[in-house]
Amino acid sequence: MLNVGVLGYGTVGSGVVEVLHTNRESIAKKVGQEIAVKYILDLRDFPGDPFEEKVVHDFDVIVNDADIQIVVETMGGVKPAYDFVKACLQAGKSVCTSNKELVAKHGAELLAIAKEKNINFFFEASVGGGIPIIRPINECVTGDVIEEISGILNGTTNYILSKMASEGSDFDSVLKDAQDKGYAEKNPEADVEGYDACRKIAILTSLAYGKQVDFEDIYTEGITKITDVDIKYAKVLGASIKIFGSSKNVDGKVYAKVAPVMIDSKHPLYMVNDVFNGIFVKGNMVGDLMFYGSGAGKLPTASAVVGDVVAAAKNLGNNVPVIWEQEKLTLADIKESAQRFFVRLSGDKAANAAKVEAAFGKVQEVEAGVAGEYAFITDAVKEGDFETKAQELGNVVSRIRVDF
């Protein structure tokens, strides 16, 4: 029997215990022995919970128990998760985590400790919830040079944008509805400002290129400025507005950003709606790949953590190699990357057409029956040049990147 300690008995942690319990027979077959949860660390007690007698309040009980070979970290946040995970790895225990903040910030260091100790640090659940994406990038698409990763990486914002599109509602009322349903936090900043997606694309980009990508270096724009009028225009274009975390490798320069983008029905992520996530990966040999599934939620995320537990159990005494050096990958300035932009200006066509043509040349006009506005899509233009020209125009109501 293999003993597991679980750090944090919140949504994901309790899901992990549930998955290990519900599927114990099929898991034991795959591992070759039973996996049992020995301790659950949490500050709270859980009277009446079927696993209440496993709950402990002292981390030392877990880290000092030589019987525990695998630790699950589902606390979230960097403190104290980082100290706990590091101590477990240093004590020779493999760690499986769903914690994107921890992985984005300390992944390279924790992987190095795992390698040195010949154990494993796994984090499949940290990006895309239940969707297998970490292993595919780390172990499957390794014959390719990755040219692009673009992901719908946050279920909350995808739900909000999908509802705005299907119901024609504005941002604030859909956010409130999402909060009422438990899809969005009371403080929704990490989701709606793109910070969550930013950590996730930092992790994927680090894995794709084998070096540390600091999430602080990634340009991040949320969805709070997207309005129902923008979505009205998107519909006229047969397009959908999504928020992508993306990184592109252009001649060896890696550009990364989080921002809303218009995509049309030809894009593999077009049909990814509601709380689902989807991740598009383009390799120089394999071409386009797409991975789709539940990017959040108790059981899907727990499923990915338990998949890691099974892998850790099958690889006791064997470090599965992951290339993610602590050396920093310097991202290129996205101002230098070219992009089409959808733009809305205040004032009608007569007031704008000439100065728009002077700034951007011939543009694709977009007519959605909105009075007092002139809307268009530019050709590809460097982001920096676009911002300069947009400031010069002085009457930009809204601008959204376009990926078609």
Add this chain to the structure above:
Amino acid sequence: MLNVGVLGYGTVGSGVVEVLHTNRESIAKKVGQEIAVKYILDLRDFPGDPFEEKVVHDFDVIVNDADIQIVVETMGGVKPAYDFVKACLQAGKSVCTSNKELVAKHGAELLAIAKEKNINFFFEASVGGGIPIIRPINECVTGDVIEEISGILNGTTNYILSKMASEGSDFDSVLKDAQDKGYAEKNPEADVEGYDACRKIAILTSLAYGKQVDFEDIYTEGITKITDVDIKYAKVLGASIKIFGSSKNVDGKVYAKVAPVMIDSKHPLYMVNDVFNGIFVKGNMVGDLMFYGSGAGKLPTASAVVGDVVAAAKNLGNNVPVIWEQEKLTLADIKESAQRFFVRLSGDKAANAAKVEAAFGKVQEVEAGVAGEYAFITDAVKEGDFETKAQELGNVVSRIRVDF
């Protein structure tokens, strides 16, 4: 430097050599050393080919060369691939193959030899071409009990069905066009009769449940009976006709089949068109997952083989565990599985409605303006019962399974 031998210098084999050459720098970084092709086995010579001096005609040169630690098998077919692969594994060389016939028939035995020799037998390219699907099932979704795998697993038939739908053409003329373009073989039987998809769903099902699924046991129906009139009805329903290789686990009974099916736009595989493949996986914890990409073609397939070569190189002296026992998994009889059916009968509504209601109860009528026919969709009915009733009706023009 790690030396590789390549068996078979056809489309995929030459792609493997090309990928290893084009991406040699990024691959060397991931492996920690260079990977070089030392020999290529083929019956033919390749004068003028940049790698012509690597070509040998004698398998013994490769199997007896202690410098070769990894062998790529891209010959296809069971003979002589099976003998060659077995000999390489027995000689302590890891093998990476794209050969679905070989894997479906001898996967369990070859994995057992690899385990015994502490080397690896990898076959990511055998299903879904460049799409990562073998490792996700084998190493990621392991915390789940898999309830369903349904895949568009054959690019040729998906191309034919997509073209029939987009152009309204009949099967024969689209097949001819596909043959002219090189998407279909001169003898298209393995594709259009579903034999290729059958081997692939046999492999996926074996991996999902850890036991040998014999492809000969899988009910297999091709697309040759699908007509442009069927597609006309599908359009009225907002549906698309695909050929799925699928297996479903219902209360521990596994049903597997290959057959055309109508799906609507809510199905994650609805947007998988042309030569692309897509694989839907449903776990009891993770819910719906979908994997999409190029299911065939020289470079995408070679990309998956090279990903395996990288994995083999990173796991020298370490067998990556795969559970696929030689013990046979007895499939349940699909006659016992329930399914909705779309049915076309000759004769108008007046001639058919009463006897249809007697046979199937209330049905959903489908009107596509086709004279002299009566078409409908049944409620879910056991396949065996359906076939009996259809025979009793005596005037079935066409019937297609419905997955909505």
